[in-house]
Amino acid sequence: MTHEATSTVVTEVACPLCGHACDDLSVDTAGAALAVVAHGCDRAVSGFARLGAGSTAATPRIAGRPATLDEACAEAARLLAASAQPVFGGMALDVSGARGAMELVDRAGGVIDHMNNEFGWRASRVVQDGGGINTTLAEVKNRADLILLVGTDAVSAQPRFFERCVWVKETMFDLQPASRRIVYLGGGLDTQPGHSPDGRGPDVFDFEPGRMPEALSVLNALVAQQPVAGDAPLGIALARWQALADALLGARYSVVVWAGPAFEVSQLDLNVGAIVSLVRRLNVTTRCNSLPLAGNDGDLSMGAVHTWQTGYPMRTSYASGAPKFDPLHNGIDRLLANGEADALVWLSSLNDLQSPPATGVPTIVIAPPSLKLAAEPQVYIPVATPGMHHTGHFVRTDKVVTLPLQALRRSALPAAGEVAVAIATRLKEVQS
Amino acid sequence: MNVIKLTGGRVIDPANGVDDQVRDLYIRDGRLIAAPDANDRISAEYNISGRIVMSGAIDMHSHIGGGKVNIAREMLPEDHRGDPVERTELTRSSCGHAAPGTLAAGYRYAEMGYTAAFEPALLPINARQAHMEMGDTPMLDTGGYAMLGSDDFLLRMLAAKEDQQAINDYVAWTLHATQTVGIKVVNPGAISAFKFNQRKLDLDEQNAFYGITPREIVKVLSRAVHDLGVAKPLHVHASNLGVPGNVDTTLGTMDAAEGLPVHLTHIQFHSYGTEGERKFSSAAARIAEAINQKKNVSADVGQILFGQTVTASGDNMVQYRNAGHGSPKKSVIMDIECDAGCGVVPFKYKDQNFVNALQWAIGLEIFLMVDDPWRIFLTTDHPNGAPFTTYPHLIKLLMDRSFRNAMLDTINPDARAMSNLAGLDREYSLYEIAIMTRAGPAKLIGLADRGHLAPGAAADIVVYKEDADRERMFEKPELVFKDGELVVRDGRIVKVVRGGTHAVKPEFDIGIEKKIKPYFERFHSVRMNNFKISDDELCECGGGSKLIAHACRKRG
Numbered sequence: 001m002t003h004e005a006t007s008t009v010v011t012e013v014a015c016p017l018c019g020h021a022c023d024d025l026s027v028d029t030a031g032a033a034l035a036v037v038a039h040g041c042d043r044a045v046s047g048f049a050r051l052g053a054g055s056t057a058a059t060p061r062i063a064g065r066p067a068t069l070d071e072a073c074a075e076a077a078r079l080l081a082a083s084a085q086p087v088f089g090g091m092a093l094d095v096s097g098a099r100g101a102m103e104l105v106d107r108a109g110g111v112i113d114h115m116n117n118e119f120g121w122r123a124s125r126v127v128q129d130g131g132g133i134n135t136t137l138a139e140v141k142n143r144a145d146l147i148l149l150v151g152t153d154a155v156s157a158q159p160r161f162f163e164r165c166v167w168v169k170e171t172m173f174d175l176q177p178a179s180r181r182i183v184y185l186g187g188g189l190d191t192q193p194g195h196s197p198d199g200r201g202p203d204v205f206d207f208e209p210g211r212m213p214e215a216l217s218v219l220n221a222l223v224a225q226q227p228v229a230g231d232a233p234l235g236i237a238l239a240r241w242q243a244l245a246d247a248l249l250g251a252r253y254s255v256v257v258w259a260g261p262a263f264e265v266s267q268l269d270l271n272v273g274a275i276v277s278l279v280r281r282l283n284v285t286t287r288c289n290s291l292p293l294a295g296n297d298g299d300l301s302m303g304a305v306h307t308w309q310t311g312y313p314m315r316t317s318y319a320s321g322a323p324k325f326d327p328l329h330n331g332i333d334r335l336l337a338n339g340e341a342d343a344l345v346w347l348s349s350l351n352d353l354q355s356p357p358a359t360g361v362p363t364i365v366i367a368p369p370s371l372k373l374a375a376e377p378q379v380y381i382p383v384a385t386p387g388m389h390h391t392g393h394f395v396r397t398d399k400v401v402t403l404p405l406q407a408l409r410r411s412a413l414p415a416a417g418e419v420a421v422a423i424a425t426r427l428k429e430v431q432s
Numbered sequence: 433m434n435v436i437k438l439t440g441g442r443v444i445d446p447a448n449g450v451d452d453q454v455r456d457l458y459i460r461d462g463r464l465i466a467a468p469d470a471n472d473r474i475s476a477e478y479n480i481s482g483r484i485v486m487s488g489a490i491d492m493h494s495h496i497g498g499g500k501v502n503i504a505r506e507m508l509p510e511d512h513r514g515d516p517v518e519r520t521e522l523t524r525s526s527c528g529h530a531a532p533g534t535l536a537a538g539y540r541y542a543e544m545g546y547t548a549a550f551e552p553a554l555l556p557i558n559a560r561q562a563h564m565e566m567g568d569t570p571m572l573d574t575g576g577y578a579m580l581g582s583d584d585f586l587l588r589m590l591a592a593k594e595d596q597q598a599i600n601d602y603v604a605w606t607l608h609a610t611q612t613v614g615i616k617v618v619n620p621g622a623i624s625a626f627k628f629n630q631r632k633l634d635l636d637e638q639n640a641f642y643g644i645t646p647r648e649i650v651k652v653l654s655r656a657v658h659d660l661g662v663a664k665p666l667h668v669h670a671s672n673l674g675v676p677g678n679v680d681t682t683l684g685t686m687d688a689a690e691g692l693p694v695h696l697t698h699i700q701f702h703s704y705g706t707e708g709e710r711k712f713s714s715a716a717a718r719i720a721e722a723i724n725q726k727k728n729v730s731a732d733v734g735q736i737l738f739g740q741t742v743t744a745s746g747d748n749m750v751q752y753r754n755a756g757h758g759s760p761k762k763s764v765i766m767d768i769e770c771d772a773g774c775g776v777v778p779f780k781y782k783d784q785n786f787v788n789a790l791q792w793a794i795g796l797e798i799f800l801m802v803d804d805p806w807r808i809f810l811t812t813d814h815p816n817g818a819p820f821t822t823y824p825h826l827i828k829l830l831m832d833r834s835f836r837n838a839m840l841d842t843i844n845p846d847a848r849a850m851s852n853l854a855g856l857d858r859e860y861s862l863y864e865i866a867i868m869t870r871a872g873p874a875k876l877i878g879l880a881d882r883g884h885l886a887p888g889a890a891a892d893i894v895v896y897k898e899d900a901d902r903e904r905m906f907e908k909p910e911l912v913f914k915d916g917e918l919v920v921r922d923g924r925i926v927k928v929v930r931g932g933t934h935a936v937k938p939e940f941d942i943g944i945e946k947k948i949k950p951y952f953e954r955f956h957s958v959r960m961n962n963f964k965i966s967d968d969e970l971c972e973c974g975g976g977s978k979l980i981a982h983a984c985r986k987r988g
Contacts, residue, residue, distance in 0.1 A: 014962055023958050023962045024959060099568070099975060102524075106519055106524050106525050107519075127503075127506055127507055127764065128509060128762070130762045131755075131762040131763040131764040131765075132765075133752075133764075133766070134764065134766045134767075135766065136768050136957070137769070138770050138955070138956050138957040139627070139767045139769060139770060141955070141957060142584075142770055143627065165957070169954075170955075171955070172955050173641060252629065283752070286629055287627065287628075287629050289766075304502060305564075305568075307502050307506050308497070308501075308502050308533060308534050308564075308565045309524070309526060309533050309534055309535050309568055310525065310526045310527060310533040311511075311512040311526060311527045311528035311532055311533035311536065312505075312509060312533075313506055313509075318525060321518045321525060322516035322518045322519070322525045322527060323512075323516065325509050325512070325513075391969075391972060393560060393973070395561070400499050400555070400557060400766070400768050400769065401957065402558075402560040402564070403958065403962055404560070404965075432521075
């Protein structure tokens with residue numbers, strides 16, 4: 001293995017394949033596929049290989065027949081003009097794709113939702129209801145003396161979390177990384193990465209994941225010095241719970257890690273709200289922050305652009321001519337299921353594994369050629385991937401750091417954002 | 433070439449000493465010219481006789497982009513619902529009152545005659561996002577002040593007693609890496625201190641880990657900015673924001689610059705005494721007197737105006753402390769990358785609340801007691817004191833004493849009794865307003881071709897219909913030109929344009945990267961090369977905005 005820059009190996013490459021956005025990859029651009037030759041997790045290695053193919057014979061299609069890009073954009077515009085309520089899903093895009101998509105959604109009077117937003121909008125609602133106290137990856141890396149993982153093992157969402165943020169060689173301050181205390185709350189997790197380099201195992205509170213609200217209540221009560229009923233909440237000795245509460249109160253800088261998709265959907269607000277309460281309580285006397293893990297499939301990139309341009313998070317409708325945010329109404333799965341949408345645009349440049357939902361409505365798919373489609377859409381436009389074929393920007397899990405994405409090799413395919421703008425331009429012509 | 437002529441306007445151009453003189457203005461290729469030459473033809477003429485003409489307004493301190501602003505937007509759907517911006521054939525849809533979307537912000541600024549705005553708290557690690565948000569703010573030129581002073585690298589340098597030259601190199605490197613036009617320090621050292629669980633940090637109190645005081649930070653950073661030849665003086669959000677009695681800290685912070693140029697921002701929030709039954713009083717007179725005496729000091733006011741807004745600050749320590757006063761009661765507090773922090777707390781200023789009413793009066797007292805309009809700037813610290821859309825109302829308060837006194841009569845009577853506002857007869861002139869909102873900010877930031885109307889200046893021009901009601905006059909100019917293009921007519925956007933991004937390019941020893949690169953690899957979560965924003969990337973972040981680079985002449 002090498003990670004030296006050579007004529008074909010590019011170093012310090014940022015990866016858009018999960019929300020962690022590692023930026024230390026070395027990628028060899030010589031072969032037919034892009035080969036991650038250093039610092040790649042499995043997801044990065046397979047993703048660069050799959051999405052990063054150089055030459056591709058893929059062309060746009062209209063009803064299954066090859067078409068030019070112009071023809072496909074014109075047909076997409078025609079379908080959108082004919083639609084009373086188009087919906088936009090997928091949205092696995094970087095910032096440049098998101099910017100283009102926003103022009104189209106606004107022009108088309110669409111409803112916009114992200115493939116991960118069943119969790120995302122609920123997490124947003126907790127922020128809208130109460131807020132939170134959050135931190136970022138470099139703070140975790142340098143300060144966290146106790147990391148409490150709530151319902152998530154972190155690595156399922158972001159494979160290199162422990163490698164990059166926890167078991168590092170040194171910190172800025174007087175904290176020895178190997179001395180960190182790792183605690184998992186909830187069962188069914190991969191706790192192996194939580195072992196310290198010197199072999200110390202993590203503390204695992206193993207219980208059925210659906211009982212997370214109960215577990216967080218116990219912890220909140222103990223941290224607030226309130227009584228808890230029973231000797232063994234969730235089958236775990238009260239003394240262990242008490243020891244965890246004491247450890248949180250005694251830590252100098254604890255971090256509570258959570259991930260929306262790791263919770264049962266119906267419990268998400270409840271759990272995140274309980275985490276916010278716990279963190280707030282701990283900050284009365286010491287420092288404690290939460291770290292939500294998100295950003296996969298560009299959900300935070302798309303979300304950030306949507307929010308800064310219009311003011312609202314996604315699940316917003318542009319049908320009336322002004323943005324209307326209603327996350328309960330504007331879930332596109334619900335709109336499609338209820339027959340309230342009559343066209344679907346599926347935009348994705350980062351995810352080639354999740355197919356658009358099967359619907360009876362005219363569908364336009366703008367996605368990488370490696371995406372396998374269950375059914376042929378009315379319009380299909382293959383696109384390049386940011387960070388592989390063209391430059392772009394990607395918002396990381398903490399919503400603070402945006403990584404620059406490199407163009408590692410040229411592609412004949414257009415970027416998703418360019419396609420969206422081209423369709424918007426055509427749509428403007430059709431409408432006027 | 434084609435020339436646009438503005439005929440017969442009453443020109444107010446303080447940078448060139450022009451006060452209400454009837455002049456014709458000529459625009460060619462985006463710039464003002466003295467007169468057309470033989471090869472020119474007048475392609476458009478606007479008869480603006482009787483109209484007031486000023487250069488485009490410049491907001492030198494407005495939170496328009498970056499992570500904390502986007503948190504504020506996400507947090508406040510209730511803020512946006514009543515304030516939609518509908519899409520038109522020309523413009524996109526957006527919304528928001530206190531925390532508007534970038535599109536709404538750009539359109540509204542332009543409709544009020546603003547042609548530039550500067551984000552004053554750009555976290556270096558969040559610089560890309562801030563530039564992307566500003567790039568998506570149409571109509572305006574933008575720029576940012578990079579936040580230093582709680583970043584580990586600087587504090588480590590200070591603790592190691594590295595020399596001023598090394599610090600200058602680091603500051604210059606930061607300006608290049610973040611593509612910014614100035615340096616800001618927020619509650620010096622205290623954002624870091626809060627992460628070590630310190631809950632306050634006075635001017636001469638040490639950060640628990642580094643042993644460095646806020647005074648030392650202000651001293652070395654004001655020196656660095658000066659030595660590098662950056663026009664914009666160090667932008668200082670002083671210690672102890674909002675704390676009764678903080679006037680002494682504020683005066684001490686002015687002195688910490690040791691005579692070098694220093695700008696105290698949103699100084700209203702730092703001008704409090706402890707007199708009276710409630711131990712909260714106006715110290716505006718002491719602050720104004722200090723500004724009047726110390727010619728190295730400038731300030732913007734950060735006026736509060738009554739109503740709902742949201743406070744968004746890099747000062748996580750103070751925002752955490754104030755979170756309980758939030759209305760609606762919610763807040764987001766963040767520690768950020770061993771670099772900075774932020775805090776977002778919605779706030780409703782109430783005219784019958786003693787503290788809020790006195791804050792309102794204190795801001796106005798400062799405006800009226802500072803003699804030199806070149807060193808005091810019209811801001812509400814958008815959105816912290818009020819949204820920028822309240823500027824026309826604020827201008828009326830400054831220009832119209834009877835209106836001001838009528839407002840004063842309606843506020844909390846105890847606050848009124850503790851303010852000397854009723855005794856302040858001053859009314860700002862149009863000339864002084866033009867200084868505070870155009871010529872002054874351009875001079876302070878070092879924008880040689882903005883903020884004035886002499887030949888060679890960029891043709892950012894605003895034409896107002898004279899109106900005794902100054903709020904009505906300033907909220908809806910008749911014509912706004914941006915770089916020579918008519919972009920607003922009768923308060924409505926007629927053309928959407930994309931502004932440029934101002935950034936300074938001081939000279940420095942690139943050898944500093946030999947220290948910074950391994951530091952990033954050891955301690956940070958990104959590589960140095962992925963932290964730095966190149967000129968090309970800046971334009972991409974800006975969605976195609978042009979870089980407006982400013983050279984600096986070293987003074988060190």
